[in-house]
Every structure is written in structure tokens, then in C-alpha cells.
Amino acid sequence: MSDIELVSATKSFGGWLKRYKHHSQALNCEMIFALYLPPAAEGNDVPLLWWLSGLTCTDENFMQKAGAHRTAAELGLAIVCPDTSPRGTDLPGEHDSYDFGSGAGFYVNATQSPWSQHYRMYDYVTEELPALVQEHFPLNGKQAISGHSMGGHGALVCAMKNPGRYTSVSAFAPICNPSQCPWGEKALGGYLGEDKERWKAWDSCELLKRSGSPLPLMVDQGDADNFYRDGQLRPEALSAACEEAGVPITLRIQPGYDHSYFFIASFIDDHLRYHFYHLSQ
Amino acid sequence: MSDIELVSATKSFGGWLKRYKHHSQALNCEMIFALYLPPAAEGNDVPLLWWLSGLTCTDENFMQKAGAHRTAAELGLAIVCPDTSPRGTDLPGEHDSYDFGSGAGFYVNATQSPWSQHYRMYDYVTEELPALVQEHFPLNGKQAISGHSMGGHGALVCAMKNPGRYTSVSAFAPICNPSQCPWGEKALGGYLGEDKERWKAWDSCELLKRSGSPLPLMVDQGDADNFYRDGQLRPEALSAACEEAGVPITLRIQPGYDHSYFFIASFIDDHLRYHFYHLSQ
Numbered sequence: 001m002s003d004i005e006l007v008s009a010t011k012s013f014g015g016w017l018k019r020y021k022h023h024s025q026a027l028n029c030e031m032i033f034a035l036y037l038p039p040a041a042e043g044n045d046v047p048l049l050w051w052l053s054g055l056t057c058t059d060e061n062f063m064q065k066a067g068a069h070r071t072a073a074e075l076g077l078a079i080v081c082p083d084t085s086p087r088g089t090d091l092p093g094e095h096d097s098y099d100f101g102s103g104a105g106f107y108v109n110a111t112q113s114p115w116s117q118h119y120r121m122y123d124y125v126t127e128e129l130p131a132l133v134q135e136h137f138p139l140n141g142k143q144a145i146s147g148h149s150m151g152g153h154g155a156l157v158c159a160m161k162n163p164g165r166y167t168s169v170s171a172f173a174p175i176c177n178p179s180q181c182p183w184g185e186k187a188l189g190g191y192l193g194e195d196k197e198r199w200k201a202w203d204s205c206e207l208l209k210r211s212g213s214p215l216p217l218m219v220d221q222g223d224a225d226n227f228y229r230d231g232q233l234r235p236e237a238l239s240a241a242c243e244e245a246g247v248p249i250t251l252r253i254q255p256g257y258d259h260s261y262f263f264i265a266s267f268i269d270d271h272l273r274y275h276f277y278h279l280s281q
Numbered sequence: 282m283s284d285i286e287l288v289s290a291t292k293s294f295g296g297w298l299k300r301y302k303h304h305s306q307a308l309n310c311e312m313i314f315a316l317y318l319p320p321a322a323e324g325n326d327v328p329l330l331w332w333l334s335g336l337t338c339t340d341e342n343f344m345q346k347a348g349a350h351r352t353a354a355e356l357g358l359a360i361v362c363p364d365t366s367p368r369g370t371d372l373p374g375e376h377d378s379y380d381f382g383s384g385a386g387f388y389v390n391a392t393q394s395p396w397s398q399h400y401r402m403y404d405y406v407t408e409e410l411p412a413l414v415q416e417h418f419p420l421n422g423k424q425a426i427s428g429h430s431m432g433g434h435g436a437l438v439c440a441m442k443n444p445g446r447y448t449s450v451s452a453f454a455p456i457c458n459p460s461q462c463p464w465g466e467k468a469l470g471g472y473l474g475e476d477k478e479r480w481k482a483w484d485s486c487e488l489l490k491r492s493g494s495p496l497p498l499m500v501d502q503g504d505a506d507n508f509y510r511d512g513q514l515r516p517e518a519l520s521a522a523c524e525e526a527g528v529p530i531t532l533r534i535q536p537g538y539d540h541s542y543f544f545i546a547s548f549i550d551d552h553l554r555y556h557f558y559h560l561s562q
Contacts, residue, residue, distance in 0.1 A: 010539055010541055010543045011503075011505065011537040011538045011539065011543065011544070011547070012543035012544075012546065012547055013546070013547045014547070017543060064345070064346050064542065065345050065346060067348035067351065067546065069543070069546065069547075070348065070546070070547075222292075224292065256292040257292045258291055258292065260291055261345065262291045262292065262293035262298060262350070263292070263293075265293065265294070265348065265350065265351070266292070266293055266294045266295070266350075266351075
């Protein structure tokens with residue numbers, strides 16, 4: 001078995017929030033991830049929701065602020081939150097900005113030096129970590145995926161690149177079209193180089209145009225979200241790409257909500273119940 | 282009207298989390314407090330729950346981590362979270378330890394120099410801030426009070442010293458008997474001086490012995506809480522004082538839970554519904 005080391009265990013809504021440390025081969029560094037195990041996991045294998053967090057987050061933000069444990073406990077749903085980038089490395093400029101490098105892995109496999117030595121978050125969250133958690137925890141193999149902002153982009157891309165892997169995908173205020181927004185241009189340019197053709201493999205709108213999406217999509221977007229207003233998120237591009245590809249999407253513009261975890265908390269139950277429905281089919 | 286300045290407004294569960302800055306006369310410094318207004322507050326006066334936080338907290342911890350907005354929104358209950366000490370001051374040693382000075386006001390009125398210039402958190406949370414929020418927000422005048430750890434102590438003491446003010450009091454892992462535990466001995470000694478007779482006016486167990494309690498009491502305590510095991514919290518002393526005074530108490534020892542906000546989140550709904558019941562009588 002691959003080694004994992006328990007960092008902490010905290011009882012929550014009758015289940016357990018556990019944090020584990022392990023050496024990641026994909027990222028070539030030590031990583032921490034968080035796992036919520038509902039009460040039903042004592043004695044049963046349960047389905048799993050992946051949560052991918054946004055810029056600057058670690059494995060902790062969602063677990064502390066989203067208020068997801070109550071309904072996950074009720075439904076019998078496990079949740080894994082990976083970190084958002086490699087950690088403990090010290091590449092040139094890695095810690096200089098909030099939207100590139102540490103805390104900002106963008107869930108891609110970097111091809112550019114020096115990032116390609118560590119920044120392979122896509123392999124980490126779609127291959128290495130799924131195998132690790134399946135090996136160690138009482139999971140039934142059914143998986144869904146969700147995320148926020150940069151992590152919403154990650155959830156959409158992971159789902160679209162892996163047909164059949166996840167039963168359903170959802171996102172809160174995702175960066176829908178990273179090849180066409182400042183955050184994405186900086187990150188994809190830095191990790192993948194300046195050839196924009198290569199960026200398309202990491203852009204949910206481009207992936208939809210290429211091959212559609214076989215799985216249910218649901219997106220919530222607050223209309224008072226500054227990053228939405230600034231053109232970083234572009235849900236209208238996702239909506240147009242879905243229409244072009246003939247893919248149904250539930251896109252809800254939530255009036256008055258911003259980009260914060262209060263927005264996520266307000267609607268996380270809808271997402272948990274949506275995923276649980278599909279995980280139970 | 283007393284001046285208050287809006288710091289931020291964030292939509293949450295259909296209501297609004299608002300943070301305000303104001304000059305406190307009781308504390309002689311500028312303070313921030315947080316207010317959750319449920320959707321029902323648009324057009325109606327609503328009842329109010331005071332939440333007093335624990336050591337090291339600000340007005341933000343409870344609002345971000347307790348998951349209280351959902352049920353507060355459903356019930357139509359406003360919540361105010363004050364900060365836990367004066368801020369922006371720089372008294373000798375004020376910022377040197379987590380359990381005394383800034384972030385650790387203990388909800389008392391200090392009598393010892395230099396603390397007595399600012400550390401009058403009891404007057405702040407029972408007089409100045411109640412008048413301020415009643416003046417500015419759609420509140421119906423009904424109030425209940427709750428808190429965590431140092432704030433649980435604060436809630437119990439505020440309730441017992443002000444019969445008729447609150448409809449009900451509850452606490453999570455409160456410091457029940459501060460005159461008999463290391464945290465309390467340090468804080469009460471520092472703020473009130475070494476005459477232990479004076480400490481009794483700020484100890485819920487002593488207050489119960491003196492005059493009982495006219496209002497419903499509910500306390501949750503996790504049995505995996507390190508501070509409970511270390512004798513900082515002493516719910517058994519509260520229970521004994523209640524028995525001696527003939528005061529009923531609901532004291533629930535919750536197996537496996539620690540001192541964290543995950544413990545609070547797991548049981549906050551019970552507390553909100555308990556207070557709402559009494560606020561509605």
C-alpha cells in the first residue's frame with residue numbers, strides 16, 4: 001500500500017474530517033489532502049465527491065467554510081479536497097503572486113521548465129489521488145466532481161477529459177474559458193508556453209466544442225461577483241459552447257451573490273443533492 | 282444616531298452578512314462587529330441572537346465557520362458577533378499571549394491599570410452594542426445569547442447578571458468556572474487584580490450560587506476536547522452549581538467531539554432552534 005500519514009482527525013456531524021500527508025509521485029513533493037467520511041462509511045462503501053478549490057486555497061478552506069458536512073453526513077457522501085498546487089518547493093517566482101505558482105496550479109500538467117518538474121496537478125487529481133483514496137478508504141468507486149473558481153475550471157476540465165469517470169460535474173463561479181481571460185492567459189501561458197493551440201486541451205469551452213460532454217453539468221454564478229464582472233469567469237462562453245455542442249447545462253445566475261464561500265455555502269446543498277442523485281443511479 | 286460605517290456586505294442564504302466599524306465609547310477605540318440579517322428582516326423586525334466568540338477570534342470566525350446562516354435564514358433570526366477584545370491599542374504586553382490582552386477580553390470590565398482604560402468588554406456587549414444595533418437595524422427587541430469557550434463563559438455571565446434581558450442562554454464548551462482554571466486565573470487576575478473575591482462576579486458558577494438563574498440554560502461539551510480534559514472548562518462545576526441552586530440545565534456531553542468549529546457547526550442548529558423557541562414565546 002502507498003504510505004499515507006494521518007495529520008489530524010476531527011469529528012464533524014457524526015463523521016470524520018481527516019487530513020493526510022503523503023509523498024506525491026506526480027508532483028514530486030509532499031502533499032496534504034482532506035477527506036470527509038460520513039457516518040455511513042463505518043461499515044459501508046460510500047460514493048465520493050471531489051472538490052477542487054480556487055486560487056490561494058489549501059485543502060482546508062472548503063472543509064471549514066462551505067458547510068458541506070451536514071448534508072454529506074445525511075446523504076452518506078465522502079468528500080476529498082486536494083490542495084491547489086505542489087507545496088514545499090521553491091521555484092523561481094513560485095510564491096510571488098496569488099494567481100500563478102503556489103496556490104494556483106490550475107489543474108493542468110505543466111510542460112514548461114521549471115514548472116514541469118512539479119506542476120502536474122491534473123495527473124495528481126485524476127490519477128494518483130483517486131488510486132490512493134480508493135486503496136485506503138471505504139469508497140464504492142462512484143465519483144462526482146465539483147469546484148470553485150479555478151477549481152470549477154478544474155472540475156469541468158477533469159470531467160470532460162475523462163468520459164465515464166464521473167457521474168456528474170458542477171461548479172461555483174468557474175473560470176469557464178481560461179484561454180480567453182487574464183487569469184487563464186497568465187497561468188496557461190506560464191505552465192504550457194505561448195502556443196495557444198495547446199491551451200485548448202485545458203479549456204472547458206474548447207473541450208465541449210471538440211467532443212461535447214456526456215455528463216450532467218450544473219453551474220452557479222453570483223451576479224455580484226467582481227471576477228465575473230471583470231470577465232475572468234465567462235459563464236456565457238460556457239453556455240454558448242454547450243448550445244453549440246447540443247449539451248444541456250443548468251446554469252443559474254444567483255442575484256446578489258459574490259465570489260466568496262458564503263455564496264458556496266448558500267448553494268452547496270443543491271450541488272450535494274444533485275451529485276448524490278447521479279451517484280445513486 | 283451613533284455613527285457606524287459599513288465595512289462589507291455579503292449575501293448569504295438570501296440574507297446579508299454585514300460588517301460595521303464604529304468608535305466604541307466603552308472601549309475607547311475603533312471596533313468592528315458582524316451582523317447576519319435573515320431575509321425576513323426585509324420588512325419585519327426580527328429577534329436577535331448574540332454570539333460571543335472564544336480566544337483569538339474576531340467578529341469573523343463564527344460567521345465563516347459555524348454554518349449558522351442557513352437556519353438563521355430559515356427561522357428569521359438575526360445574529361450579532363462582537364469582536365473579542367479592544368483593537369488598535371498597544372498596551373504593554375497586550376499582544377504577547379493568546380489568552381490575555383488582544384483577542385482575550387473575557388467579557389469583563391477591567392479594574393486594573395492599564396487594562397481599565399480599554400478592556401470593558403462587558404459594558405460593550407451588554408450596553409453599548411445592544412443600544413447601537415437596536416438603533417440601526419430592524420430588530421424586535423427580543424434577545425438570546427450564546428458563545429464558545431471564553432465566549433461561552435461570556436454568554437453565561439451576561440445572562441446571569443442581567444435577568445430579564447435574554448430569553449435563553451446556551452454555550453459550546455464554555456469556561457464555566459473561570460476562577461478555578463488556569464485561563465481564568467490569568468485573565469481575572471490580570472484584569473481584576475489578585476483579590477479573588479472580586480472574580481466571583483464574573484464566574485457563572487459563583488453567580489448561580491448567589492442568585493440562581495431565571496432563564497433556560499443549554500450547554501454542549503465534546504468529550505474529546507483537550508481543554509476540557511485539561512480542566513479549563515469544568516462543566517461538572519456548572520452542573521453542580523445548577524443542582525445546588527435548583528436551576529435546570531441541559532448539559533450534553535458529545536462523544537468524540539473536540540473544541541473546534543466543526544463541533545460548533547455539528548450542533549449549532551440545535552442551539553438556534555432552542556433560542557428561536559424561547560424568543561418566540
